[in-house]
Amino acid sequence: MSILVYTEHAGGAFKKSTYELLTYGRHLAAAMGTEMKVLAIGNVADAELNSLGKYGVSALMHANDAKLNDFNVRAYGSVLAQAAESTGAQVILISNTFSGKGMGPRAAARLKAAYVDNVIELANTANGFEVIKNAFSGKGFAHVSVKSAKKILAIVPNSYKVEAAEATVSIAPFSAELSDAAMNTKVREVKRATDKIALPDAELVVSAGRGLKGPENWGMVEELAELLGAATACSKPVSDADWRPHSEHVGQTGIAISPNLYIAIGISGAIQHLAGVSSSKTIVVINKDPEAPFFKAADYGIVGDAFEVVPKMIEAVKKLKAGTA
Ligand code: FAD
DSSP: OEEEEEOOEETTEEOHHHHHHHHHHHHHHHHHTOEEEEEEESOOOHHHHHGGGGBTOOEEEEEOOGGGSSOOHHHHHHHHHHHHHHHTEEEEEEESSHHHHHHHHHHHHHHTOEEEEEEOSOOBOTTSOEEEEEETTTTEEEEEEOOSSSEEEEEOTTSSOOOOBOOOOEEEEOOOOOOTTTTOOOOOOOOOOTTSOOGGGOSEEEEEOGGGOSGGGTHHHHHHHHHHTOEEEEOHHHHHTTSSOGGGBBSTTSBOOOOSEEEEESOOOOHHHHHHHTTOSEEEEEESOTTOGGGGGOSEEEESOHHHHHHHHHHHHHHHHHTOO
16 A cells, blocks of 8 residues: 655646645655655656655656657546556545646546545545545535545645655656557647746736736736746636736636735636635735725735736835845
8 A cells, every 4th residue: 555646747847736745645654654656757857856855755656658748638647547556556646737637537537546636635544534625616625535445636736835855766667558549639739838937836926807907007917926926817807808818817717726825906806716716825905996805805905096006016025125125
């Protein structure tokens, strides 16, 4: 019996959610009195694989077939299941990301494993196996008692604190069978927004909505985000109108995020928007309407015109960074 952690990466660089998962895996393995095994899939340099030693990884399996250079959900899901079979893993951990949520159910079907997504806390193994997950678009929590022998848990990024632990990584190649059915999708082109902080991984997010009137007014949003080292996001109508790219759309039909800080500028706070951002640790709302529903979900609220408030915030952050505040 063991725990298997899948280490997600983007273009060969591990994501922060992977370090969270490794910490979660280490803690769960200790609680269950078992060992943690680790799987990387695709083209990742040895130096990057070895860097996982900082998160307590000692034994790492690397499935590095050229066919796995591009992310392919069927093939990756199949490799994950095969790695679980070969290690006899009873608990498999993945990140609750687009890729993780694609791979997890496929691997679960093959392994006849239970699949629990949206997990936000370490499983309680004192009496059975219970996990807590976000439910009803983040408006509630569900306590799930998992009975089946094999379990796949998808952990929400930014819900588990990273802890360092020294280890020396030993890398073993993992050769998986890649059937024609698993390889029936061809990736023709990959377009990456490489110069930006990836929204699902961001700890700080500056987001804006229709209150900004038009795409020409996003300069101040980008400036504030850049000063804070934050990612930018937007409401659905903003991306529908092509003011901003769809990759920035957060909410029920967009990306669900849980950063440490979410600053919402000129966004009303409709239930579908809140569904994707209400797990943020701290929410700051700037809106000129004191009755805007978003204020009910806010930790801090500023009633005011975004075109006056945001430039003042930018000046304040600049002063703070220059040590002249
Ligand atoms: P508005 O509702 O127009 O609000 C603009 C806000 O800006 C207002 O509160 C206004 O007071 C404020 N404002 C105006 N001028 C200023 C100013 N100068 N300074 C400060 N504040 C100002 N929406 C999402 O965001 N994400 C989703 O995933 C999503 N999914 C949906 C799924 C379904 C099935 C449906 C039906 C809807 C979905 N929506 C989603 C749409 C959602 O219902 C809202 O219509 C949308 O979130 C509103 O966007 P908004 O807040 O930017 O715009």
